[in-house]
Amino acid sequence: MNQRNTVLLFSLFSLLLLPIGNSLHAQTYGKNGMVVSDHYLSSEVGISILKKGGNAIDAAVATALSLAVTHPEAGNIGGGGFIVLMKSDGDVTTFDFREKAPLAASPSMFLDENGKIRDNSNHRGLLSVGVPGTVAGLYQAHQKYGKLPWKDLVQPAIDQAKNGFPMSWGLYTVALRMSALDPSFDIMQNFFRGADGEVVAPDELWKQPALAKTLEAIRDQGRDGFYKGAVAAEIENYMKANGGIITQQDLAKYEAVERSPVKTTFKDYGIFSMPPPSSGGIALIEMMNLMEAADISKVEFNSTAYVHLVAEAMRRAYADRAEHLGDPDFNPDMPIELLTSKEFAQERFANLDLTKASPSDSSKFGQLYGGDHTTHFSVVDKEGNAVSLTYTLENSYGAGMGSDKLGFIFNNEMGDFNPIPGITTNTGQIGSSPNLVAPEKRMLSSMTPTIVAKDGKPYLVIGSPGGRTIINTVFQTVLNVLAYDMRIDRAIEAMKIHHQWLPDMIIYERNLLSPDTRKALEEMGHTLRPTTNLGVLMGITYDAKLGIFVGAADSASDDGAARGY
Known part of the structure; x- marks a missing residue:
């Protein structure tokens, strides 16, 4: 055997000997803690914080700031x-x-003067930027529940930005595309380029010195390092120079808010999720309650009856979302208790026809029937604290704009407000009043960070990106684990569908729904459309028999990984 073949065989044998936890997407195990995120280096940052004695909040802060470096999408x-x-x-x-x-x-x-949306301005350009909240939220959570010093949690992200990390092939492919965008996406022209002016190649170190400097201000001054001082001044200057309206006053006034969760039960489990201005928790609970009323466990997974029932639950929850939900500080009378009640789910199930599709009528909203790049990560620590965190820029790379002096990209979240007051259409545009634009109002969200408890302890920690599809991908994954007893990796990878009331169609993952089932659903009155993938889920479950955490990252994430110890 020649030397080359000997080396090749040795390399293959070495790969077989690697522990399963070293694979990016394999189900991974940990006795003392687990972090599952969209980038393996950020998951490793979170685990390093847990090993230093930090708790789940500490690890979440460090992971989130690291993802700002490694996963800028x-x-x-x-x-x-x-x-x-x-x-x-x-x-x-x-x-x-x-x-x-x-x-x-x-x-x-x-x-514009004709009442039409002007130049896609709610999604593109600096008018689409909402006042950022990430730094304030992470800081507030840490100040109340963290253990380690704030500076220790920010430093890993600074090190990654300053010293660089290896460019992956997945990120490189995106970098080539984003670097070729038209000049209106100003920061993207040079965002991925190195000192030589070329896009950083795979396996070469990508360094972000401007972002490192911004993170250093956040490390040294806490939230004020972002919302006041030099960073805030540069944000205002950039906005004024490029047609934006965010000022230093907007930044100084921003505060995160601690809120009580929305919750329900399913079988022996307690489900806890995010209240408004997220619509995700309420819609998830409404659908889980309806599944309980329908006794979903007796319906075969992936069957025609299953897809029909799940789609009809989605239709009703999204109609209620459109009619009622918005920022609670501006809508104090939202019927949250009604929408999350078991009795309401019983009413919903009583008027659901198991043999045919219901019509989605833009004039009736949720009356009884006769947007999308985000990232999620999940964390648990050895004391039994758990964090489910979802945050976003809205579109992939947000507004595609930002100051080169600061090194980060602005969101385009203003597009999540209802853009034209009073106008709701069958194509999916919503005009209901709870989510109209107003100064200092938070736009409605679909993010659905969720924790399921069993016997008062975290059993499932789950969430996903995906715009309006987030709610449904999280819902189906929770259903897969609780009703169909799937292990976490299979629950994440299993077939998903999406229906959001308007437009009236079922979106399904191509090649995962049988042709016979599609035909049967069409005969029931459903319209179907294929898509490549729904959701990028990051989940953790707890195996009480073994006393271990089990984590899995969605294979749809190029660099995502679960890390445990």
């Missing part, structure tokens, strides 16, 4: 999101750090 300090925290004593709380509309915003700010 959605990891961010220029956006916002939500935390669901289950403490070791079983108590659950949440942190709302959703972006806000600037003080100069108004309900008609995106409309």
